[in-house]
Amino acid sequence: MFTLNALPFENQALEPHISEKTLSFHYGKHHQAYVDNLNKLVAGTESENLSLAEIIRQTAGQPDKAAIFNNAAQVHNHDFFWQSLAPTNSKKELSPEMSQAINEAFGSFENFREEFKNCAVSQFGSGWAWLVKDGDKLALLKTANADTAFLHGVKPLLVIDVWEHAYYLDYQNRRADFALALIDNLLNWDFAALNFQN
Ligand code: MN
Numbered sequence: 001m002f003t004l005n006a007l008p009f010e011n012q013a014l015e016p017h018i019s020e021k022t023l024s025f026h027y028g029k030h031h032q033a034y035v036d037n038l039n040k041l042v043a044g045t046e047s048e049n050l051s052l053a054e055i056i057r058q059t060a061g062q063p064d065k066a067a068i069f070n071n072a073a074q075v076h077n078h079d080f081f082w083q084s085l086a087p088t089n090s091k092k093e094l095s096p097e098m099s100q101a102i103n104e105a106f107g108s109f110e111n112f113r114e115e116f117k118n119c120a121v122s123q124f125g126s127g128w129a130w131l132v133k134d135g136d137k138l139a140l141l142k143t144a145n146a147d148t149a150f151l152h153g154v155k156p157l158l159v160i161d162v163w164e165h166a167y168y169l170d171y172q173n174r175r176a177d178f179a180l181a182l183i184d185n186l187l188n189w190d191f192a193a194l195n196f197q198n
Helices: 021-040 052-059 062-085 095-108 107-122 175-185 189-198
Strands: 127-134 137-144 155-161
Touching: 021 062, 052 062, 062 155, 095 107, 095 137, 095 189, 107 127, 107 137, 107 175, 127 189, 155 175, 155 189
Parallel strands: none
Antiparallel strands: 127 137, 127 155
16 A cells, blocks of 8 residues: 655645645645555555555556556655755755756756756646756756656656646646746755765
8 A cells, every 4th residue: 555655844835836725736636646546556466565666667668557657656756746845934055066066067057947947848748847867967857747757767856747737726827937936946955965965
């Protein structure tokens, strides 16, 4: 049985950038539904006792396992998304190592901000925009639907959920505004630095 991991903050902790209403639906309904669907799909199968990552790897690219893959990967991606964010009023500072890596890969933080926003906006339809470590360099990656970065031979550091359910109540069609609000106010750079080192 998979369970819904606890959120690392309160439902109102990301306001005004992500409203309590959006967060309670996104976590309590969407994320919960992926967990519930996954449990129903793997009940009584050989996948039941595997880890989430093992299920994702074993079902990736297999059309007859698409439902299991989609729900497992969405559980994983949402867990990673919540960890990628930190409360509005928390201190957010890039480590010297992260700062240097950003400058090396993108030229400046300002360029990174623009490119990460463009990555989020240019994902056609539902998906995810990732900051990843590719070898020892930073890079951006967009994935469609439930697809997840670790299947692409890179290490995910941070992710932005660009499914409409992530922003529609607060931003309607303005995905760029949502992405910039997260980049400017909510990204958890301590989490990124931890992933970067490991
Ligand atoms: Mn979502």
